[in-house]
Amino acid sequence: DIQMTQSPSSLSASVGDRVTFTCRASQAFGTSLAWYQQKPGKSPEVLIYAISTLQSGVPSRFSGSGSGTDFTLTISSLQPEDVATYYCQKYDDAPLTFGGGTKVEIK
Amino acid sequence: QVTLKESGPVLVKPTETLTLTCTVSGFSLSNARVGVSWMRQPPGKALEWLAHIFSSDRKVYNTSLRSRLTISRDTSKSQVVLVMTNVDPVDTATYYCTRVQEGSESHAFDYWGRGTLVTVSS
Numbered sequence: 001d002i003q004m005t006q007s008p009s010s011l012s013a014s015v016g017d018r019v020t021f022t023c024r025a026s027q028a029f030g031t032s033l034a035w036y037q038q039k040p041g042k043s044p045e046v047l048i049y050a051i052s053t054l055q056s057g058v059p060s061r062f063s064g065s066g067s068g069t070d071f072t073l074t075i076s077s078l079q080p081e082d083v084a085t086y087y088c089q090k091y092d093d094a095p096l097t098f099g100g101g102t103k104v105e106i107k
Numbered sequence: 108q109v110t111l112k113e114s115g116p117v118l119v120k121p122t123e124t125l126t127l128t129c130t131v132s133g134f135s136l137s138n139a140r141v142g143v144s145w146m147r148q149p150p151g152k153a154l155e156w157l158a159h160i161f162s163s164d165r166k167v168y169n170t171s172l173r174s175r176l177t178i179s180r181d182t183s184k185s186q187v188v189l190v191m192t193n194v195d196p197v198d199t200a201t202y203y204c205t206r207v208q209e210g211s212e213s214h215a216f217d218y219w220g221r222g223t224l225v226t227v228s229s
Contacts, residue, residue: 001170034215036154043203043222044154049215087154091207091215094167096144096156 002026004088006099014107017078021102023088025069032092035064035073038101039084048073049091080106109133111143111204111220119227125194129187129204129220136162137182140209144216145178145189147200155200158189162209194227201225 003026013019023033033051036044046055048064051071061076075082083106088099115127127145134141144159158168158178168176177190187204201222207213 032213032215036216038154043219044205044216045219046215046217049213049217053214055214055217089154089156089215091213094159095169096159096167098146098154098156101153 001095002029002090002097004090004097004099006086006088006102008102009100010103010105012105012107013078015078015080018074018076019078019104020072020074021086021104023066023071023073023099025071025090028068029090030092032090033064033066033071034089034091035062036087036089037082037084038087044087047086075104078104078106109206109218111206111218113202113204113220113223115202115223115225117224117226119194119225120229121195121227122193125189125191125198125225125227127189127191127202127204127223127225129189131185131187131204131206134206135182136180136185136187140212141206142209143180143187143204143206145187146203146205147198148203148222149197149200152200157191157202160187196227199225199227 005024035048038044052064085101085103142161145157175192180187201224203222205216205219
């Protein structure tokens with residue numbers, strides 16, 4: 001099975017900072033890579049799909065990139081409402097594996 | 108408006124069988140090219156994918172839980188059911204159902220239910 005590894009597991013940054021976190025797959029699987037945001041006590045919401053396509057309604061400060069086995073999610077200017085845990089997931093076919101998540105906090 | 112709603116027991120005893128139901132609305136399980144997955148999240152831990160049923164009725168499972176899981180659907184009731192046998196306290200989690208459009212129209216898992224917390228305890 002393909003494993004998805006996210007790093008770092010947590011980060012703390014200031015409002016306005018550019019933050020980047022990564023997701024690495026144990027082998028390449030194509031372009032069906034999504035990023036989800038999960039705020040405390042809420043269900044996950046998709047931010048980005050197909051590596052880099054922004055879901056409708058998601059602020060443009062979020063962006064995704066990558067290829068092969070390495071993918072990144074960037075928040076260009078961190079906002080207080082971005083406090084959440086972010087998960088990557090491959091969604092092409094089984095197993096539909098999630099990464100372990102990156103928890104983002106404000107300094 | 109697309110919605111998914113999970114339902115099932117709040118408390119289950121170890122070794123018992125857990126049955127969870129996802130009732131969907133706003134799309135058809137029989138007509139749309141949409142698949143439905145069950146995910147779970149133990150308290151304070153990461154999301155874990157459990158099982159998925161495609162629009163073709165093909166079913167796939169988490170490798171490590173495959174022997175304990177069965178996913179099925181009743182299109183007439185707009186429901187997807189997950190059965191987990193021989194539950195253990197480590198199965199305590201919030202269980203979510205979520206959908207994905209298949210093929211080129213896919214936006215990954217774009218609609219999620221609110222989740223249902225299941226506690227396994229004697």
